[in-house]
Amino acid sequence: MEEYLNKGIKDVISRFPKVADILNEYNIGCVPCSVGSCLLKDIVQIHNLSSEDEEALMTKIAKVIYPDRGIKMPKIQRKTQPKSREIKYSPPIKKLVDEHALIKKWLVLIPAVINDLNIETEDGRKLIYDGVYFIRSYADKFHHAKEEDILFKYFDENLDIIKSMHEDHETGRGHVKAIIEALERKDKKALIEHLNGYKELLMGHIKKEDDILYPWMDRGLSLQQVGELFSKFNEAEEKIGKEVVERCERFVKGAEEKLLKKQKEEEKT
């Protein structure tokens, strides 16, 4: 049984596809993960399952792997014990979650942006360029840089869960580059494809971080590290400049008002 606990989850799922359904049952979204090399034994710890859920999950998986034998999965040794399923973020992690809220406000506007897309006019192109400025300055240079240059350094960056986050950031940068290129070529189809691609990627990425990665990280951070992170995040905020953050906040608010107003007008007619 130890053999499977030390296997990457993608390997386990490809040999035993029913394991995917069991994981989904416990809201463990390994199936669509782009990396999938987290070890089966690490998944329990990362997802902070209760002892009862852990036992039930492991029994179900053992039955799939050894249907004819009454083998029980050994209990996973955890570095930290689950306190409760309620998520309480530490102050530095809360800052990142709050930044996600602003990024999501822009992401949910993307379908309306696409619906209203007019790359022939200056105004139409400006909205996309401003959106890209927001993504590059706020989501990437400010938010993702805080993760990559500060937060992730407190953990083993060879862990698959962190590699997977780095990979999402890179894929996101690829979409943004493609958005600009499509806009310059006036290629509406490619532009829509990459705007949607970015939205889908980031929505999933944010959910993984808010629900899984951050709570797992918070459980592993000492009080001293929480204080250090808070202070380093404050320095990062000062470094990028208040005016850049405020400009990004203004952009989202303005885009929301403009697109929602348009939507209401269309509904009336």
Next chain:
Amino acid sequence: MNTFEGCPGSKMQDLRKKEETKGDESGKRESQLGQWPIQLHLVSPMAPYYQKRDVLLSADCVAYTVGDFHKDYLKGKSIAIACPKLDEGQDVYVEKIKSLIDDAKINTLTVMTMQVPCCAGLVAIARQALESAKRKIPIKSIVVSLQGDILSEDWV
């Protein structure tokens, strides 16, 4: 046995255990206190043991209530103690905590209080100091029951 009604902070309660606790009494624990003085009126925020440290602001009664106070809460931290119910000059407390945040540049502040309502005043003092300080730091509030259990542990 509950003779005093009214203020829960001074209501008489008999917490003696009916049976002797069977804890491990062997060995000797070392004190984790790394400074003197500790009373908030007496400490100086400029003292070296506060600089950039994780600081514990504890209500007076907490250390008598939590069995493993030194091992679990004092270890690795500098401390200041106060009573938000009985101490005078609490505006000085606000200024001192503000100075710990701005001048001593403490890393974090953990406020430990008893569950009795008047003890929440210490968290209010810490919050007021943080609001008036230029720097921002994480503040954690830990509330202890009269039996010494941890009732809650939350970021302020």
